[in-house]
Amino acid sequence: MRNRIDETFNRLGREQRKAFIPFTVLGYPYPERSLEAIETMIQQGATALELGLAFSDPMADGPLIENADKKVVENGFSTKKALQLVATVRQKHANIPISIMTYFNLIYKRGAQAFMRDLKEAGVDGITIVDLPPEEGAETFRTAHDFGIAPIMLISPLTSKERLPKLLQYADGYLYLVSRAGITGLLDNFDRSLDELVRLLKTQSDLPIMIGFGISKPEQANRMLDLGADGVIVGSKIIDLQSPSSNPKLLSNFVNEMSNSICRFIPEKQTSR
Amino acid sequence: MKLATKFGHYGGTYVPETLMPALEELEDRFLSFSKDSTCMEELSRCLKHFAGRPTPIYFANNLSQQYGAEIYLKREDLLHGGAHKTNNALGQALLAKFMGKQRLIAETGAGQHGVACAMAGAMLGMPVEVYMGQLDCRRQIQNVERMRLLGATVHSVDIGGRTLKDAINAALRDWVSNLDYTHYVLGTAAGPHPFPTIVKFFQSIIGKEAKEQFQQMTGERPDAIVACVGGGSNAIGIFSAFIEMPDVTLIGVEPAGEGLGSNKHGAVILGGSDGCLHGMISKLLQTRDGQVQDTHSIAAGLDYPSVGPEHAHLSTTGRAIYTAVTDDEAIEAYRDLSRLEGIIPALESSHAIAQAKKLASGEFQSKRILVNVSGRGDKDMERVIEYITQREGF
Numbered sequence: 318m319r320n321r322i323d324e325t326f327n328r329l330g331r332e333q334r335k336a337f338i339p340f341t342v343l344g345y346p347y348p349e350r351s352l353e354a355i356e357t358m359i360q361q362g363a364t365a366l367e368l369g370l371a372f373s374d375p376m377a378d379g380p381l382i383e384n385a386d387k388k389v390v391e392n393g394f395s396t397k398k399a400l401q402l403v404a405t406v407r408q409k410h411a412n413i414p415i416s417i418m419t420y421f422n423l424i425y426k427r428g429a430q431a432f433m434r435d436l437k438e439a440g441v442d443g444i445t446i447v448d449l450p451p452e453e454g455a456e457t458f459r460t461a462h463d464f465g466i467a468p469i470m471l472i473s474p475l476t477s478k479e480r481l482p483k484l485l486q487y488a489d490g491y492l493y494l495v496s497r498a499g500i501t502g503l504l505d506n507f508d509r510s511l512d513e514l515v516r517l518l519k520t521q522s523d524l525p526i527m528i529g530f531g532i533s534k535p536e537q538a539n540r541m542l543d544l545g546a547d548g549v550i551v552g553s554k555i556i557d558l559q560s561p562s563s564n565p566k567l568l569s570n571f572v573n574e575m576s577n578s579i580c581r582f583i584p585e586k587q588t589s590r
Numbered sequence: 591m592k593l594a595t596k597f598g599h600y601g602g603t604y605v606p607e608t609l610m611p612a613l614e615e616l617e618d619r620f621l622s623f624s625k626d627s628t629c630m631e632e633l634s635r636c637l638k639h640f641a642g643r644p645t646p647i648y649f650a651n652n653l654s655q656q657y658g659a660e661i662y663l664k665r666e667d668l669l670h671g672g673a674h675k676t677n678n679a680l681g682q683a684l685l686a687k688f689m690g691k692q693r694l695i696a697e698t699g700a701g702q703h704g705v706a707c708a709m710a711g712a713m714l715g716m717p718v719e720v721y722m723g724q725l726d727c728r729r730q731i732q733n734v735e736r737m738r739l740l741g742a743t744v745h746s747v748d749i750g751g752r753t754l755k756d757a758i759n760a761a762l763r764d765w766v767s768n769l770d771y772t773h774y775v776l777g778t779a780a781g782p783h784p785f786p787t788i789v790k791f792f793q794s795i796i797g798k799e800a801k802e803q804f805q806q807m808t809g810e811r812p813d814a815i816v817a818c819v820g821g822g823s824n825a826i827g828i829f830s831a832f833i834e835m836p837d838v839t840l841i842g843v844e845p846a847g848e849g850l851g852s853n854k855h856g857a858v859i860l861g862g863s864d865g866c867l868h869g870m871i872s873k874l875l876q877t878r879d880g881q882v883q884d885t886h887s888i889a890a891g892l893d894y895p896s897v898g899p900e901h902a903h904l905s906t907t908g909r910a911i912y913t914a915v916t917d918d919e920a921i922e923a924y925r926d927l928s929r930l931e932g933i934i935p936a937l938e939s940s941h942a943i944a945q946a947k948k949l950a951s952g953e954f955q956s957k958r959i960l961v962n963v964s965g966r967g968d969k970d971m972e973r974v975i976e977y978i979t980q981r982e983g984f
Contacts, residue, residue, distance in 0.1 A: 373881040374755065374868075380749075425865060426865060448605055450606075450607055453603060476611070
């Protein structure tokens with residue numbers, strides 16, 4: 318089966334380039350503005366997209382994403398509408414990898430089979446389920462695989478060497494390394510052991526490593542690339558720039574600046590130091 | 591994990607990866623703590639001399655005559671702090687100390703768990719921060735002031751329905767960000783494993799005492815045990831000693847708010863479906879998409895859209911029966927117990943009293959009904975007067 322995530326990272330690998338993945342919440346702040354923002358991100362050089370399906374109680378998210386989720390849920394923007402929005406993006410952009418980030422209850426309520434089928438039909442390539450650890454997720458992750466949806470596993474600075482194989486057995490697409498033990502948001506208190514963790518991950522898995530949480534500036538992104546990450550994910554800053562009062566130009570400029578800084582040619586020698 | 595993480599198919603550890611190692615550590619240390627005789631002696635000592643255990647069972651003669659059954663009350667309202675919450679707060683604070691954690695955080699609905707944590711923190715010399723929904727802060731202002739007097743910091747949570755659910759979200763976010771030195775004292779028998787098991791362990795003292803006391807008083811077993819259920823810690827505490835006795839009917843009482851037909855209630859087992867919130871699979875009030883719904887109850891401590899996973903399990907197996915009582919019925923019971931027995935019960939506990947009244951006029955007429963009075967009702971005075979004034983217009 319065609320997998321856009323693998324194709325994209327294989328190409329980046331050959332070209333020795335890095336990935337920039339912006340995150341936004343589907344339907345935020347309004348459906349039309351949400352679509353415009355996603356179009357902007359693609360035009361300004363996003364490597365892939367991570368799109369949040371809003372949940373009423375996002376316990377791993379800081380105030381920016383929490384408020385965005387709340388607003389979208391309050392607006393009555395359903396999962397169905399969110400996936401229609403994804404399908405619209407997919408029709409225009411056949412090749413960009415799209416993954417969904419959400420919380421387990423939306424999947425549990427719908428049923429994993431039906432949920433993954435819905436994702437596939439909308440043109441989704443991967444899924445991150447924030448509150449589904451490998452201990453509870455075996456069946457859901459297998460179902461995702463069956464539908465050609467890559468389970469993108471979150472790895473924490475607190476994940477022990479012993480726990481890692483449990484996560485990696487289901488992982489596909491790329492690994493999402495969380496930059497700190499904490500929640501999403503603009504604070505840049507990155508964990509001091511990130512470099513060790515990146516090195517360890519490279520010995521345990523061939524999947525690309527993306528680092529996220531707390532990255533909102535090109536310098537921070539480049540620090541992560543220096544540690545050996547294959548790219549970065551930026552969420553809260555994007556949501557901040559998407560607030561209804563914010564000038565759309567600011568989002569466009571930010572994504573442009575980030576992708577120019579990140580998605581450049583970085584020779585192997587430099588990154589493997 | 592070493593212990594079973596689920597009750598039937600309810601429970602589990604549905605949490606972000608960062609919390610998994612913390613839950614594993616917590617389970618591991620809890621097992622050591624509960625097997626350590628020095629720790630258990632210290633807990634017993636605190637429960638007896640600091641908290642005032644055992645609490646008595648009282649035969650409510652006047653209420654019995656009025657309602658038409660033999661009604662006995664387990665007096666958790668007499669526990670230090672004014673509610674059963676102290677059993678768990680003391681236990682977990684000692685556990686935190688045993689684990690080497692320096693800071694306690696907690697969520698609270700009615701404020702009783704927050705107060706209990708603030709007391710335990712003051713006694714053990716540990717800083718306490720409590721998350722409380724803004725709406726609950728307003729309707730339980732007296733408890734907010736008590737927590738502050740006891741030296742705790744109270745954070746008013748201003749998002750969502752601004753009640754218990756939102757306070758738990760905020761506490762979980764704090765915990766995941768400060769794991770190395772913080773213990774999250776979850777106040778009810780809910781949340782991810784091992785919390786439901788830990789909270790049940792500390793609250794099971796209610797059932798152990800009640801079983802023995804009731805036997806001594808009457809030479810018999812109760813025919814029915816009634817307890818209110820929000821998250822369900824007082825109920826699981828008293829049920830735990832009787833689960834293996836099939837001739838004792840266990841009845842959990844949920845908040846029907848303005849009526850089960852309205853969308854303003856918190857009857858999760860009666861009106862909800864299987865779902866995942868706060869780290870567990872349990873019953874959940876939710877939309878078709880799986881978004882969590884806001885709840886309503888006059889009792890802030892019952893105002894929660896999910897329930898402890900063991901209650902969901904006991905309901906499924908039929909071992910316990912779950913019913914619901916409206917705001918109006920709870921207020922009536924609050925006044926009944928106050929006037930007839932000189933005991934002002936918490937609005938939460940008033941739900942259980944109201945259910946006892948229904949049972950006494952039905953299949954448990956003249957039978958022995960043991961009601962867990964989980965807390966005292968001074969905290970609810972203002973709310974009740976306001977409610978009665980609105981309804982009766984005086």
